[in-house]
Amino acid sequence: MSVAVAPARLVDHFEAGLDAPICLTWELTYACNLACVHCLSSSGRRDPRELSTEECKSIIDELQRMQVFYVNIGGGEPTVRRDFWEVLDYATAHDVGVKFSTNGSRITPAIAERLAAADYVDVQISLDGASAEVNDRVRGAGSYATAIRAMERMHASGFRGFKVSVVMTRENVSQLDAFKAIADRFEAQLRITRLRPSGRGADVWAELHPTQQQQGELYQWLLAHGEGVLTGDSLFHLSAYGQSLPGLNLCGAGRVVCLIDPVGDVYACPFAIHDAFLAGNVRAPGGFAKVWRESELFTQLRRPQSPGVCGSCTHYDSCRGGCMAAKFFTGLPLDGPDPECVLGHGEHALAVRHGSTLPRPQADHSRRRPPDRACDEDPVTVFLRVSAPSRAS
Amino acid sequence: MTVTPHAVEAFDLDAAWALAPQVAIRPEPFGALAYHFGTRRLSFLKTPTLRSLVESLAAYPSGRAACLAVGIASEELPQYARSLSVLAGTSMIIRRETP
Numbered sequence: 001m002s003v004a005v006a007p008a009r010l011v012d013h014f015e016a017g018l019d020a021p022i023c024l025t026w027e028l029t030y031a032c033n034l035a036c037v038h039c040l041s042s043s044g045r046r047d048p049r050e051l052s053t054e055e056c057k058s059i060i061d062e063l064q065r066m067q068v069f070y071v072n073i074g075g076g077e078p079t080v081r082r083d084f085w086e087v088l089d090y091a092t093a094h095d096v097g098v099k100f101s102t103n104g105s106r107i108t109p110a111i112a113e114r115l116a117a118a119d120y121v122d123v124q125i126s127l128d129g130a131s132a133e134v135n136d137r138v139r140g141a142g143s144y145a146t147a148i149r150a151m152e153r154m155h156a157s158g159f160r161g162f163k164v165s166v167v168m169t170r171e172n173v174s175q176l177d178a179f180k181a182i183a184d185r186f187e188a189q190l191r192i193t194r195l196r197p198s199g200r201g202a203d204v205w206a207e208l209h210p211t212q213q214q215q216g217e218l219y220q221w222l223l224a225h226g227e228g229v230l231t232g233d234s235l236f237h238l239s240a241y242g243q244s245l246p247g248l249n250l251c252g253a254g255r256v257v258c259l260i261d262p263v264g265d266v267y268a269c270p271f272a273i274h275d276a277f278l279a280g281n282v283r284a285p286g287g288f289a290k291v292w293r294e295s296e297l298f299t300q301l302r303r304p305q306s307p308g309v310c311g312s313c314t315h316y317d318s319c320r321g322g323c324m325a326a327k328f329f330t331g332l333p334l335d336g337p338d339p340e341c342v343l344g345h346g347e348h349a350l351a352v353r354h355g356s357t358l359p360r361p362q363a364d365h366s367r368r369r370p371p372d373r374a375c376d377e378d379p380v381t382v383f384l385r386v387s388a389p390s391r392a393s
Numbered sequence: 394m395t396v397t398p399h400a401v402e403a404f405d406l407d408a409a410w411a412l413a414p415q416v417a418i419r420p421e422p423f424g425a426l427a428y429h430f431g432t433r434r435l436s437f438l439k440t441p442t443l444r445s446l447v448e449s450l451a452a453y454p455s456g457r458a459a460c461l462a463v464g465i466a467s468e469e470l471p472q473y474a475r476s477l478s479v480l481a482g483t484s485m486i487i488r489r490e491t492p
Contacts, residue, residue: 010423010437010439013421013422013423018421019421020419022426022435023435067417067419067426069417069419069426069428069430069435070428070433070435095417095430097428097430097433099433119430119431120430120431120433122433
């Protein structure tokens with residue numbers, strides 16, 4: 001919500017960056033008990049370099065000094081960290097509100113009671129299908145039942161208004177009403193966000209991102225539901241259909257938001273885990289504030305950006321060229337149309353893009369699972385194992 | 394939890410108002426960010442004058458007196474009353490019992 005007195009262009013202030021982020025995403029661990037096919041951070045295994053409890057607390061102290069009022073904590077599955085509740089309590093005791101994302105697997109009845117009693121904490125439970133069939137194809141067997149059970153426990157504890165967080169895919173756009181019904185049933189709020197080709201999402205984006213027709217349906221559905229459904233400002237590319245959606249409608253990466261990853265690396269946004277968007281590390285002298293205020297990358301992002309070929313489009317003021325990360329990981333120039341441009345310019349750009357190799361997401365922490373069949377195994381590994389001299393001899 | 398804003402009602406400028414105790418203000422060049430820790434709602438105060446007004450409310454016997462004190466001209470009163478009405482509708486500012 002904004003309270004307008006003078007017709008100031010708030011967007012201009014935001015695009016030029018603020019001295020501190022409005023809010024930020026903080027992924028506490030790369031460890032996760034699920035292996036969702038579209039995971040934006042390619043999570044699975046914990047990274048041995050992850051920030052210690054004391055380092056987390058010192059970041060919170062810094063956020064308090066910078067008056068960052070809230071953080072979106074995620075992962076990985078943040079609740080698998082042994083010190084998760086300690087970090088959470090420390091944040092809320094230091095004027096940093098927390099909304100954390102979870103797959104729900106650790107929401108026991110006792111935890112739900114605790115959350116219901118806590119001020120300054122919000123919870124977001126991920127669900128990517130309104131049926132087990134659709135959800136579990138993306139998030140893994142049993143994950144639908146786990147999430148619904150967590151929602152039941154949250155509701156029973158008296159927690160009102162937690163978030164049911166859905167990434168929109170080709171398979172679930174048709175379930176929008178069903179998602180809304182699930183949220184309503186638990187007196188929760190629906191939050192829908194855009195699938196990005198980030199992390200493992202790069203491997204499934206082409207098959208899973210909504211079709212052009214589904215984007216139109218999604219836009220109409222959002223218009224009909226107004227501010228009652230949250231979008232995390234992630235779907236502003238749809239504003240080029242006409243009427244702007246609620247929210248800031250701009251890419252805040254490195255300007256008003258950013259990501260701190262589990263090892264303290266600061267990226268422009270949670271969907272941009274790649275060296276091209278790495279601004280620095282909180283462990284360096286000067287900490288997070290210095291990265292935010294002085295890094296070369298963020299300074300550059302806060303300069304006026306060229307609209308490129310989109311400059312001549314009458315809808316540029318609505319969509320602002322769309323999502324930087326979506327363009328980057330689909331191999332499109334950053335100063336051109338979004339791959340999901342609702343006017344179809346993205347599809348054209350994808351068809352004529354140059355080069356055969358796409359930038360790969362980095363910091364892959366996916367779990368290495370045993371191969372399903374013997375022939376899936378890397379032949380070089382097999383060779384080395386067979387030929388390695390036995391130490392027992 | 395997000396609170397749906399009530400319809401913007403006529404704002405009682407003659408009542409006594411104050412910033413809600415759970416609200417924190419972060420000054421910005423355009424005005425300020427206002428965050429309510431209880432409702433977890435963020436608002437943008439789009440002018441420095443609106444920020445001064447919101448921060449001054451508690452020190453004056455009425456909303457009108459606070460507006461005058463921060464230099465709001467009488468012809469600007471309706472638009473600031475509208476802004477205060479939105480802030481009251483989302484519990485960012487609250488009525489004080491005593492002037």
